[in-house]
Amino acid sequence: MRRKGLASMAAQTVASTTDTTTAPAAPSVDLGPAVALSCRECGERTPLSPSFACASCFGPLEAAYELPTGDPEALRKAIEAGPESIWRYAPLLPVPADVADKPNLNPGFTRLVKADRLAAELGVTGELYVKDDSGNPTHSFKDRVVAIAVEAARAFGFTTLSCSSTGNLAGAVGAAAARAGLRSCVFIPHDLEQGKVVMAAVYGGDVVAIEGTYDDVNRFCSELIGDPIGEGWGFTNVNLRPYYAEGSKTLAYEICEQLGWRIPDQIVVPVASGSQLTKIDKGLQELIKVGLVEEKPYRIIAAQAEGCSPVSAAYKAGHDVVRPVKPDTIVKSLAIGNPADGPYVLDIARRTGGAVEDVTDEQVVEGIKLLARTEGIFAETAGGVTVGVAKKLLESGVLDPAATTVVINTGDGLKTLDAVAATSGPTATIRPSLDAFRAAGLATH
Amino acid sequence: MRRKGLASMAAQTVASTTDTTTAPAAPSVDLGPAVALSCRECGERTPLSPSFACASCFGPLEAAYELPTGDPEALRKAIEAGPESIWRYAPLLPVPADVADKPNLNPGFTRLVKADRLAAELGVTGELYVKDDSGNPTHSFKDRVVAIAVEAARAFGFTTLSCSSTGNLAGAVGAAAARAGLRSCVFIPHDLEQGKVVMAAVYGGDVVAIEGTYDDVNRFCSELIGDPIGEGWGFTNVNLRPYYAEGSKTLAYEICEQLGWRIPDQIVVPVASGSQLTKIDKGLQELIKVGLVEEKPYRIIAAQAEGCSPVSAAYKAGHDVVRPVKPDTIVKSLAIGNPADGPYVLDIARRTGGAVEDVTDEQVVEGIKLLARTEGIFAETAGGVTVGVAKKLLESGVLDPAATTVVINTGDGLKTLDAVAATSGPTATIRPSLDAFRAAGLATH
Numbered sequence: 001m002r003r004k005g006l007a008s009m010a011a012q013t014v015a016s017t018t019d020t021t022t023a024p025a026a027p028s029v030d031l032g033p034a035v036a037l038s039c040r041e042c043g044e045r046t047p048l049s050p051s052f053a054c055a056s057c058f059g060p061l062e063a064a065y066e067l068p069t070g071d072p073e074a075l076r077k078a079i080e081a082g083p084e085s086i087w088r089y090a091p092l093l094p095v096p097a098d099v100a101d102k103p104n105l106n107p108g109f110t111r112l113v114k115a116d117r118l119a120a121e122l123g124v125t126g127e128l129y130v131k132d133d134s135g136n137p138t139h140s141f142k143d144r145v146v147a148i149a150v151e152a153a154r155a156f157g158f159t160t161l162s163c164s165s166t167g168n169l170a171g172a173v174g175a176a177a178a179r180a181g182l183r184s185c186v187f188i189p190h191d192l193e194q195g196k197v198v199m200a201a202v203y204g205g206d207v208v209a210i211e212g213t214y215d216d217v218n219r220f221c222s223e224l225i226g227d228p229i230g231e232g233w234g235f236t237n238v239n240l241r242p243y244y245a246e247g248s249k250t251l252a253y254e255i256c257e258q259l260g261w262r263i264p265d266q267i268v269v270p271v272a273s274g275s276q277l278t279k280i281d282k283g284l285q286e287l288i289k290v291g292l293v294e295e296k297p298y299r300i301i302a303a304q305a306e307g308c309s310p311v312s313a314a315y316k317a318g319h320d321v322v323r324p325v326k327p328d329t330i331v332k333s334l335a336i337g338n339p340a341d342g343p344y345v346l347d348i349a350r351r352t353g354g355a356v357e358d359v360t361d362e363q364v365v366e367g368i369k370l371l372a373r374t375e376g377i378f379a380e381t382a383g384g385v386t387v388g389v390a391k392k393l394l395e396s397g398v399l400d401p402a403a404t405t406v407v408i409n410t411g412d413g414l415k416t417l418d419a420v421a422a423t424s425g426p427t428a429t430i431r432p433s434l435d436a437f438r439a440a441g442l443a444t445h
Numbered sequence: 446m447r448r449k450g451l452a453s454m455a456a457q458t459v460a461s462t463t464d465t466t467t468a469p470a471a472p473s474v475d476l477g478p479a480v481a482l483s484c485r486e487c488g489e490r491t492p493l494s495p496s497f498a499c500a501s502c503f504g505p506l507e508a509a510y511e512l513p514t515g516d517p518e519a520l521r522k523a524i525e526a527g528p529e530s531i532w533r534y535a536p537l538l539p540v541p542a543d544v545a546d547k548p549n550l551n552p553g554f555t556r557l558v559k560a561d562r563l564a565a566e567l568g569v570t571g572e573l574y575v576k577d578d579s580g581n582p583t584h585s586f587k588d589r590v591v592a593i594a595v596e597a598a599r600a601f602g603f604t605t606l607s608c609s610s611t612g613n614l615a616g617a618v619g620a621a622a623a624r625a626g627l628r629s630c631v632f633i634p635h636d637l638e639q640g641k642v643v644m645a646a647v648y649g650g651d652v653v654a655i656e657g658t659y660d661d662v663n664r665f666c667s668e669l670i671g672d673p674i675g676e677g678w679g680f681t682n683v684n685l686r687p688y689y690a691e692g693s694k695t696l697a698y699e700i701c702e703q704l705g706w707r708i709p710d711q712i713v714v715p716v717a718s719g720s721q722l723t724k725i726d727k728g729l730q731e732l733i734k735v736g737l738v739e740e741k742p743y744r745i746i747a748a749q750a751e752g753c754s755p756v757s758a759a760y761k762a763g764h765d766v767v768r769p770v771k772p773d774t775i776v777k778s779l780a781i782g783n784p785a786d787g788p789y790v791l792d793i794a795r796r797t798g799g800a801v802e803d804v805t806d807e808q809v810v811e812g813i814k815l816l817a818r819t820e821g822i823f824a825e826t827a828g829g830v831t832v833g834v835a836k837k838l839l840e841s842g843v844l845d846p847a848a849t850t851v852v853i854n855t856g857d858g859l860k861t862l863d864a865v866a867a868t869s870g871p872t873a874t875i876r877p878s879l880d881a882f883r884a885a886g887l888a889t890h
Contacts, residue, residue: 084529084554105821106556109529111582116548117626135580137556137821139859160889171823179821181562185887190874198862201869204818206887209871220877227879229888373649376550376582376624378616414584414859417643424646426654429635432665434672442630442651443674444605 029155031063034094037242038064040344048094050156050239060340061242063094065286072291076261079292084109086144086250092286093250094243095151103179104150107143108250110135112258112406117374118387122394127404129264131255132377138199139412140333140380141276142172145247149173149236150180152243158234160185161205162224164217166332167196168411173236174203185233187217195415248276252283255406256293263287263298265403268390270382270410271302271311271356272334274341281348301399302345302356303389305331305364305381311342315349315356322346330361330419331381333411355398359388367391368413368420378413474600476508479539482687483509485789493539495601495684505785506687508539510731517736521706524737529554531589531695537731538695539688540596548624549595552588553695555580557703557851562819563832567839572849574709576700577822583644584857585778585825586721587617590692594618594681595625597688603679605630606650607669609662612641613778613856618681619648630678632662640860693721697728700851701738708732708743710848713835715827715855716747716756716801717779719786726793746844747790747801748834750776750809750826756787760794760801767791775806775864776826778856800843804833812836813858813865823858 029048036045041059052061068075068091075091082088086108087100100106111132119128136143146169153161161177161184163169170186177184184205188197189212201207210217224230225239236244256263263284269277281300287293304312307329314322322342327335339345349356359367364381367388372378379387386407393399413420430436437443474493481490486504497506513520513536520536527533531553532545545551556577564573581588591614598606606622606629608614615631622629629650633642634657646652655662669675670684679685701708708729714722726745732738749757752774759767767787772780784790794801804812809826812833817823824832831852838844858865875881882888 103561111551117624135582137580138823139584139857175817175821175823177821178818179562183889188871190871194866195859195862197871198866198869199823199859201871202814202817202823202858202865203821204814206872207870208882208885208887209874210877211874212877216877220882223879224882229879229882232889369647369649372620372647373623376620376622376648378583378620378644378647412584412859413647414640414644414857417640420647421639421643424643425652426633426635426642426646427651429654429656432655432657432661434668434674437653437665437669437674440653442653444628444677 030096031094031152031155031243032096033065033067033091034063035066036064037061050152050158050234052239052241063242063246065092067092067286067290075290076292079257086147086247089250089253092253092290093148094246095148096155099151102154103181104147105137105143105176105179107136107147109254112255113375113377115375118371121370121374122391124394124401124405126265126400126402129259129406130371130375130377131251131406131408133251133408133410134377134379134412138172138175139415140168140172141248141251141410142168143176144250145244146172146176146236148247149234149240149244150176150182152240153182153234154180156234158232159183160233161236162186162221162233163236164214164221165200166214166335167192167199168333168415169237170196170200170207174200174205177205178203187221189214189217245275245279248279249283249286251276251408252280253287256284256287259404261293263293263296264406266299266301266399266405268301268303268386268405268407270334270386270408271304271339271345272336274302274311274339274345276410277302278341278344278348281352298352299354300348300352301354301389301393302349303386304356304358305329305334305385306358306360307331308335308337309358310337311339311345312356312358314342315346320346331364331385332416333380333382334385355393357389357393357398359385359392363388363392365419365423369423371409372413377409379409380411380413380416381419382411383409383413384419475541476539476597476600476688477541478510478512478536479508480511481509482506495597495603495679497684497686508687508691510537512537512731512735520735521737524702531592531692534695534698537698537735538593539691540593541600544596547599548626549592550582550588550621550624552581552592554699557700558820558822560820563816566815566819567836569839569846569850571710571845571847574851575816575820575822576696576851576853578696578853578855579822579824579857583617583620584860585613585617586693586696586855587613588621589695590689591617591621591681593692594679594685594689595621595627597685598627598679599625601679603677604628605678606681607631607666607678608681609659609666610645611659611777611780612637612644613860614682615641615645615652619645619650622650623648632666634659634662690720690724693724694728694731696721696853697725698732701729701732704849706738708738708741709851711744711746711844711850713746713748713831713850713852715779715831715853716749716784716790717781719747719756719784719790721855722747723786723789723793726797743797744799745793745797746799746834746838747794748831749801749803750774750779750830751803751805752776753780753782754803755782756784756790757801757803759787760791765791776809776830777861778825778827779830800838802834802838802843804830804837808833808837810864810868814868816854817858822854824854825856825858825861826864827856828854829864
């Protein structure tokens with residue numbers, strides 16, 4: 001199913017826009033250590049270009065690197081002296097070396113919060129951390145991936161930055177394009193919540209509401225890429241995807257650096273398309289390869305919402321393929337029923353001795369409130385998923401309570417207020433008098 | 446008016462809770478370089494304690510320091526090697542030296558964004574920067590001041606953290622208390638927008654809705670402090686105010702450090718109570734005093750919304766006192782009609798050759814959208830005020846376009862979506878077809 005969709009999109013691309021979107025990149029394309037695209041299925045390499053599917057087997061393409069081979073200590077020092085953003089890792093990313101000098105949102109280097117109070121509630125006796133990506137410029141991890149897509153767009157001479165989105169990505173693209181001085185035109189379903197529409201539109205780019213579902217929006221974007229109209233358009237999550245997706249590697253880099261250049265024992269990662277999880281694994285492998293961290297075993301745990309848990313279902317059934325589902329969950333940012341990277345997530349969870357687990361919407365809300373109450377972090381629903389899954393797997397003994405564990409929060413509770421609104425109201429409503437306050441039972445004396 | 450209110454509150458405090466809230470601090474109170482409270486009117490000193498009004502003249506108290514007197518170069522290096530939060534400036538703040546080791550939200554060290562595209566639109570030929578405090582943990586500058594209040598609460602043995610708030614502060618207090626393991630109980634008007642109530646309540650503390658206006662909430666909190674019920678309660682913006690307010694100094698420290706230890710020529714600061722502006726000035730003076738920056742002239746510009754512009758009105762009329770007004774503006778976070786620090790703001794604007802200016806609600810919205818469109822920063826309404834005032838004063842020639850200018854954005858647009866919702870919608874709504882897209886006039890080919 002997945003492969004067929006990609007193949008059809010690749011065929012369209014080749015058929016109608018060979019001149020602009022699949023031609024080998026000119027030698028002048030400088031994306032730093034990225035030297036080619038390689039197929040994740042057959043391994044065939046192709047020059048850097050705005051392509052996303054292998055010409056031989058239609059497998060997904062990803063950036064391939066010539067990684068630094070020198071003294072790891074020198075690299076570590078250079079990184080530590082770099083900017084407080086993902087650009088400190090420029091030597092490991094598909095971006096030019098001078099990326100930090102260009103106008104962009106400088107995302108990343110978000111807080112890694114040592115969560116002792118959450119640990120106590122969950123019975124964790126080792127170290128527990130929350131990687132809190134709500135601190136990014138538009139308050140989700142999307143700023144990481146979009147920032148890389150902007151550099152690819154510049155390298156390939158695209159003048160319009162685009163995407164299909166249910167909200168977070170549209171805002172991230174709008175903001176990044178505004179700062180970079182690119183035109184933006186994003187596509188959203190027509191029935192999005194007003195808050196998300198505002199977030200997409202306020203940056204001044206074009207926002208096109210499509211009369212249809214998110215799937216309709218996606219199909220329309222594929223059509224657009226295959227049409228001359230799309231010439232000069234970089235779609236972050238389609239023809240720039242091999243670059244865009246690499247941004248998630250920075251989560252792995254930051255977690256290890258913030259732990260003192262050490263790989264944690266267990267990482268709990270939310271799964272929508274599965275791309276973030278696979279790139280975190282790739283990032284860890286790269287850190288080992290270049291010698292920035294010592295090789296050690298680590299477990300990657302994938303977290304889904306029960307109402308959209310195709311990867312979790314496949315994992316539990318022992319399958320290698322992921323059967324698409326129709327999402328029905330409050331966790332909109334993870335509601336991808338046909339996750340492109342699902343099989344890779346299964347591979348990684350099994351290879352690392354991890355797991356794939358899901359939690360109910362009620363457990364998601366409980367997870368959000370638990371994290372807020374113990375650590376003062378207000379996560380979006382995806383953060384409720386990872387906290388909920390961590391809790392569930394600690395209770396079932398799958399996660400080791402004595403290990404060093406990192407739970408990822410990818411977004412901000414301000415964007416998903418509805419999830420907790422019904423259960424987060426005033427403790428009491430009173431007249432402004434001491435007697436009324438005493439009567440409410442809240443006085444401590 | 447202002448003085449009388451403080452006097453009456455101070456008298457209440459002395460009368461009923463001498464034992465806990467106005468007694469001189471025990472010698473064991475360690476608030477780092479802060480050694481006393483001093484009256485901003487008469488200069489009289491009193492030991493560190495949870496007091497806020499001078500026992501002699503009822504003037505407001507503030508923290509007084511023994512600042513570092515050693516080699517500035519050593520201090521600079523220590524700061525630069527410190528944590529990426531306000532705690533890097535612990536030697537200049539009323540906090541113990543080991544503050545960074547305690548559980549708190551670690552706010553600050555937010556982005557100073559070089560705003561070249563905004564500069565071009567405004568006709569600025571010098572350097573223009575936006576200090577973007579939406580990157581703080583709960584997305585407003587309140588995290589800075591609350592973090593200091595938490596340390597004072599710990600030092601004085603308070604077990605409940607409290608405040609009166611119209612939203613932002615309640616969320617910041619709830620989050621900080623949760624992380625610190627303190628109880629929180631915040632007071633809000635009963636008719637707040639649901640989003641702000643959720644933000645206050647999600648951290649699990651008590652939220653008390655008061656049937657009345659924000660002024661009623663404030664009066665009730667003063668009563669509470671003067672009653673035995675309030676024993677053990679630290680109100681960030683009342684009995685902890687002399688500490689709390691010092692958190693705003695870190696905006697000045699960060700701006701100078703991020704400019705390479707250099708004071709900018711012009712700083713545009715929003716004014717609600719006026720406290721933030723006075724503390725930025727205090728912070729700059731301290732940096733000069735300890736030798737971290739060279740002394741140079743600087744101009745501080747105060748920015749208000751026309752619908753709540755008592756300080757601007759006094760400035761333009763040449764008055765030294767500020768006549769209270771009834772706020773009527775979309776800029777809720779600056780809607781303090783009787784600003785406690787108004788006279789000090791007037792002093793500083795005049796002393797530094799600055800100005801006090803106001804903009805209409807329409808100009809606020811225009812400012813928000815201008816900043817979003819040029820720099821990808823989505824500010825709350827207070828950010829629209831500072832951008833709008835900068836634009837107005839550049840047009841009128843009051844601000845020097847060739848100078849180095851910093852505009853402060855104190856909060857996040859996600860919290861004030863209503864301000865831009867009416868004018869930030871989809872560019873077009875279409876069926877998912879290329880023909881429909883062409884017909885909408887958005888194709889570039």
